[in-house]
Amino acid sequence: MVPEASFTSYYGRPVINAPVWRSPEVPGYLFLGGLAGTSSLLAAGAALTGRPGLRRGAALGAASAIGLSGVALVADLGRPERFANMLRVFKVTSPMSVGSWLLTAYGPAAGLAALADVAGILPRTRRAATLTAGALGPAIATYTAVLLADTAVPAWHEGHRELPFVFAGSAATAGAGLGLLVAARPENAPARRLALAGTICELVAANVMVHRLGLLAAPYRNGRAGRLMRQGEAFTLVGLAGSLLAGRSRTLGVLAGAALLGASACTRFGIFEAGMASARDPRDTVVPQRERLERRGLGDRAVASGTGAPGSDGAR
Amino acid sequence: MTETTARAPRRVSFSLLERGDPADATGYRAHLERVGFFTDTSVCIGCKACEVACKEWNGVPDDGFRLTGMSFDNTGGLSGNTWRHVAFVETHAPAADAGDGELRWLMASDVCKHCTHAACLDVCPTGALIRTEFGTVVVQDDVCNGCGYCVPACPFGVIGRREHDGRAFKCTLCYDRLRAGMLPACAQTCPTDSIQFGPLDDLRMRAERRLRELQDAGVSSARLYGEDPEDGIGGAGAFFLLLDEPEVYGLPPDPVVTTRDLPCLWAHAAVAAAGLVATALTCFFGRRR
Numbered sequence: 001m002v003p004e005a006s007f008t009s010y011y012g013r014p015v016i017n018a019p020v021w022r023s024p025e026v027p028g029y030l031f032l033g034g035l036a037g038t039s040s041l042l043a044a045g046a047a048l049t050g051r052p053g054l055r056r057g058a059a060l061g062a063a064s065a066i067g068l069s070g071v072a073l074v075a076d077l078g079r080p081e082r083f084a085n086m087l088r089v090f091k092v093t094s095p096m097s098v099g100s101w102l103l104t105a106y107g108p109a110a111g112l113a114a115l116a117d118v119a120g121i122l123p124r125t126r127r128a129a130t131l132t133a134g135a136l137g138p139a140i141a142t143y144t145a146v147l148l149a150d151t152a153v154p155a156w157h158e159g160h161r162e163l164p165f166v167f168a169g170s171a172a173t174a175g176a177g178l179g180l181l182v183a184a185r186p187e188n189a190p191a192r193r194l195a196l197a198g199t200i201c202e203l204v205a206a207n208v209m210v211h212r213l214g215l216l217a218a219p220y221r222n223g224r225a226g227r228l229m230r231q232g233e234a235f236t237l238v239g240l241a242g243s244l245l246a247g248r249s250r251t252l253g254v255l256a257g258a259a260l261l262g263a264s265a266c267t268r269f270g271i272f273e274a275g276m277a278s279a280r281d282p283r284d285t286v287v288p289q290r291e292r293l294e295r296r297g298l299g300d301r302a303v304a305s306g307t308g309a310p311g312s313d314g315a316r
Numbered sequence: 317m318t319e320t321t322a323r324a325p326r327r328v329s330f331s332l333l334e335r336g337d338p339a340d341a342t343g344y345r346a347h348l349e350r351v352g353f354f355t356d357t358s359v360c361i362g363c364k365a366c367e368v369a370c371k372e373w374n375g376v377p378d379d380g381f382r383l384t385g386m387s388f389d390n391t392g393g394l395s396g397n398t399w400r401h402v403a404f405v406e407t408h409a410p411a412a413d414a415g416d417g418e419l420r421w422l423m424a425s426d427v428c429k430h431c432t433h434a435a436c437l438d439v440c441p442t443g444a445l446i447r448t449e450f451g452t453v454v455v456q457d458d459v460c461n462g463c464g465y466c467v468p469a470c471p472f473g474v475i476g477r478r479e480h481d482g483r484a485f486k487c488t489l490c491y492d493r494l495r496a497g498m499l500p501a502c503a504q505t506c507p508t509d510s511i512q513f514g515p516l517d518d519l520r521m522r523a524e525r526r527l528r529e530l531q532d533a534g535v536s537s538a539r540l541y542g543e544d545p546e547d548g549i550g551g552a553g554a555f556f557l558l559l560d561e562p563e564v565y566g567l568p569p570d571p572v573v574t575t576r577d578l579p580c581l582w583a584h585a586a587v588a589a590a591g592l593v594a595t596a597l598t599c600f601f602g603r604r605r
Contacts, residue, residue, distance in 0.1 A: 076464075
């Protein structure tokens with residue numbers, strides 16, 4: 001660890017510019033995208049195994065969540081009337097570009113699946129749309145982790161190995177929560193099992209990430225982000241316990257479902273806020289970079305880039 | 317408003333794959349020499365003529381008339397509305413420089429680095445950010461839809477979204493002036509030649525010479541920043557001679573383009589997504605109770 005005294009900054013001002021993304025639009029989308037993606041997966045599973053109640057409820061939930069997301073995302077643009085410019089190009093280097101194309105494919109499929117299901121028409125189209133949405137759902141649920149980590153925001157970028165697993169776990173938690181809300185016993189059995197897997201994955205991945213971040217754990221533990229993360233954990237534990245008992249009572253199932261949805265939302269909002277706090281703190285940017293330089297033995301850049309350094313001319 | 321009439325080349329730029337000249341890698345068949353800035357902060361007098369010239373020429377709106385209490389710097393930092401920013405650092409000179417610990421003023425004019433591996437360009441989902449034929453990075457303001465992704469992607473905190481406009485803006489390295497064979501406004505106006513404009517290779521040689529001069533004169537704290545093509549951004553198109561650690565001026569000590577880790581990011585997300593599918597489908601097996 002670098003001692004505190006070695007940290008300097010320009011009047012305490014942040015080094016990077018903080019994201020201009022608004023809350024609740026963007027963290028709300030992180031949550032709703034995960035909810036929609038996993039719900040579509042549940043709907044597809046229900047379609048394949050003959051559970052029409054779960055299928056209809058999950059498909060409807062997915063379509064509503066992704067519809068709301070679309071509105072939130074367009075509203076967050078600086079120039080909403082130009083949202084279609086997202087589809088000018090396809091770039092794998094831009095997770096937002098990949099996400100735009102994913103949403104373009106997924107959104108209509110999820111919408112069609114729900115519409116056909118509720119109206120009780122076009123059974124073959126409904127099946128195809130349900131399975132398409134189910135296949136794209138997991139990508140919708142997890143690509144947002146890449147979207148956040150592919151920035152210079154230290155608390156997001158340095159957590160890039162764990163963040164997709166936190167998001168997958170959080171999405172599973174949300175989808176399972178919705179499944180428990182919309183389906184009764186015995187159709188909600190898959191949702192109960194998914195709640196168990198999702199909550200454990202979310203808890204473990206989030207704790208591993210925060211533990212591994214070292215200095216950068218602070219934004220996840222302090223302030224508003226810290227409160228949200230702790231609330232998320234509490235909701236997760238309540239939801240986990242509730243889902244274990246949800247097979248016995250419908251009321252317990254509904255309560256557990258609500259707790260699981262709350263858990264997922266708190267985690268996503270917490271991670272969003274942690275990144276915002278981390279972007280504003282120059283220490284989060286400077287200290288890990290300083291440590292990196294020192295590990296490479298380049299602590300003093302004056303020496304490293306000086307005229308005396310062998311090969312400094314040859315590199316041109 | 318800046319008119320950026322740059323024609324994007326057919327191929328979308330993936331700056332990660334670029335080696336050598338970024339304009340080559342972008343797909344320009346015949347293009348000009350890569351140009352940039354060498355900002356020698358050792359001769360900066362903090363006059364802010366660069367800030368004014370930039371605002372005047374590019375029609376950049378004001379960024380609020382506030383007093384910051386940060387020495388003579390009431391600009392604060394780079395943003396959509398500030399494309400040149402003069403930092404004022406009041407510090408005690410290191411004893412090694414025979415400064416006797418007396419008060420020393422550091423002044424430095426910061427600007428977009430026009431990175432070889434530019435994160436803003438990589439993450440831009442609309443293709444509004446492009447590599448020009450000069451090797452610089454420019455936002456096409458008729459394409460940008462204000463998604464804001466470039467803002468946290470930049471490791472230097474350069475680009476910003478203009479509040480009432482909604483689009484992202486940053487230094488264009490005076491793209492319009494370059495096309496007309498003129499110097500960028502800031503370099504044109506700089507009274508001490510602290511801001512030097514030219515072909516990047518020439519500037520690097522000039523910078524090495526200046527660094528040697530200063531070190532021979534006993535200024536051991538002098539160092540170049542952003543000139544190394546082996547650094548985390550593949551070398552900056554606008555680099556600096558500094559008299560203290562980069563973070564003293566508000567610059568990151570070891571900037572790395574975030575997309576360098578993108579293959580690793582996508583791989584982890586793919587495993588997580590596959591895990592989600594496997595887990596969810598497994599949940600459908602077992603007793604129906």
